[in-house]
Amino acid sequence: MFKKFSPKEDIASQTSIKSSVQRHIRASLLKQFPLLAQGEGEAQVLEHIWPKKENITLVKCKEHISIFALHGEPLFFQHFDGPFFPTLRLLHKYPNMLPQVGIDRGAIKFLLAGASMMCPGLTSAGGMLPPSSHSIPEGAVVAIMAEGKDHAAGVGLMKMDSEQVKKVNKGVAVESITYLGDDLWSLQNIS
Amino acid sequence: MADTAGPSEPPVKPIEVLYCEVCSFPPEYCEFGSSVSKCKQWLEKEHPDLYEKYWSDEALVKKIGTLSVENQKKLDVDSAKKEAKAEAKASAAEKKRKESKITIKRVERNKRKHVTSVQGLEAFGVDLKKASKLFAQKFATGSSVSKNLQGLEEIVVQGDVTEEIIDMIVDQVGVLKGVPEKNIIKIEEKKKKGGDDE
Numbered sequence: 001m002f003k004k005f006s007p008k009e010d011i012a013s014q015t016s017i018k019s020s021v022q023r024h025i026r027a028s029l030l031k032q033f034p035l036l037a038q039g040e041g042e043a044q045v046l047e048h049i050w051p052k053k054e055n056i057t058l059v060k061c062k063e064h065i066s067i068f069a070l071h072g073e074p075l076f077f078q079h080f081d082g083p084f085f086p087t088l089r090l091l092h093k094y095p096n097m098l099p100q101v102g103i104d105r106g107a108i109k110f111l112l113a114g115a116s117m118m119c120p121g122l123t124s125a126g127g128m129l130p131p132s133s134h135s136i137p138e139g140a141v142v143a144i145m146a147e148g149k150d151h152a153a154g155v156g157l158m159k160m161d162s163e164q165v166k167k168v169n170k171g172v173a174v175e176s177i178t179y180l181g182d183d184l185w186s187l188q189n190i191s
Numbered sequence: 192m193a194d195t196a197g198p199s200e201p202p203v204k205p206i207e208v209l210y211c212e213v214c215s216f217p218p219e220y221c222e223f224g225s226s227v228s229k230c231k232q233w234l235e236k237e238h239p240d241l242y243e244k245y246w247s248d249e250a251l252v253k254k255i256g257t258l259s260v261e262n263q264k265k266l267d268v269d270s271a272k273k274e275a276k277a278e279a280k281a282s283a284a285e286k287k288r289k290e291s292k293i294t295i296k297r298v299e300r301n302k303r304k305h306v307t308s309v310q311g312l313e314a315f316g317v318d319l320k321k322a323s324k325l326f327a328q329k330f331a332t333g334s335s336v337s338k339n340l341q342g343l344e345e346i347v348v349q350g351d352v353t354e355e356i357i358d359m360i361v362d363q364v365g366v367l368k369g370v371p372e373k374n375i376i377k378i379e380e381k382k383k384k385g386g387d388d389e
Contacts, residue, residue: 035203038202039202048205092217093205106266151208151219
């Protein structure tokens with residue numbers, strides 16, 4: 001999604017959003033990422049990422065991508081009204097906010113070139129899929145971890161049930177949304 | 192995860208991730224970047240312990256893990272190639288940057304009134320909007336960023352301030368830092384004859 005993205009051309013508008021809308025966004029973020037809802041009041045994790053008093057900016061971009069940025073630093077983004085995706089830098093800070101899948105070493109190169117992740121990369125010895133008791137449904141947002149690495153290499157969207165991935169073992173399993181080194185990664189500050 | 196920390200402490204603390212200053216990736220991913228050897232140097236200098244962790248012989252052996260030796264070799268060759276490519280690209284960009292010119296043009300509006308247009312500052316990493324603001328402040332005139340006929344962005348300053356702008360670039364004022372004076376071209380554009388010298 002962010003393979004080619006130049007802030008100069010692809011950003012349509014930047015607006016600070018109404019507090020009522022912000023409240024709405026907060027609620028859906030909390031719903032989508034249970035990790036962020038941990039803690040009470042001041043100590044809530046989301047409060048740490050995005051303090052209630054701070055105004056978040058909505059950056060509208062081409063192709064119906066909206067990025068939510070705090071003081072110019074992108075935090076979350078969204079395609080149409082789809083699920084929220086955390087940016088990779090945020091995910092690095094809170095690695096447990098998303099369910100994780102792992103890819104083997106051979107696939108890292110392709111992931112960092114922007115390719116979608118195929119089933120064999122996840123099912124092979126170096127890959128990692130959750131056990132069937134914790135299967136990940138289709139359409140879920142996942143963190144793509146890599147074999148032998150501590151930090152996530154990308155954020156993806158499941159194209160299949162994780163159980164199905166094991167069974168079919170062919171074709172696209174995870175669509176990569178943002179990955180290390182893409183243009184969203186290089187966009188550290190939206191001015 | 193859910194430790195019972197103090198009341199104002201969030202239950203999950205953010206992890207501070209170290210990023211490579213050369214390629215901006217976490218250092219463990221440097222090997223997939225396009226400047227591996229530079230990243231290695233940086234890491235060795237700044238964080239020798241981490242360097243040991245990622246690049247010592249043991250780590251390298253471990254890293255190969257499930258991959259066959261052949262595949263690993265291929266990967267190494269690929270990364271070397273990628274690095275060479277990125278370097279070539281960078282040097283080409285640098286060369287282009289050195290060659291690119293700043294054109295300062297005096298354009299006649301009517302008779303004795305002129306505007307000065309400055310082109311090509313963006314090649315030196317100057318924020319055009321900020322530069323135009325600087326000119327406006329300095330000369331107390333109007334100054335704007337606009338697209339010219341070729342679709343390139345230029346700064347248009349009211350009044351003939353050619354020399355002053357050159358002086359500013361020579362003095363490296365504010366945002367104009369890093370703009371080489373050698374690359375300046377001065378042009379005076381006269382309006383087509385007719386009616387002017389009556």
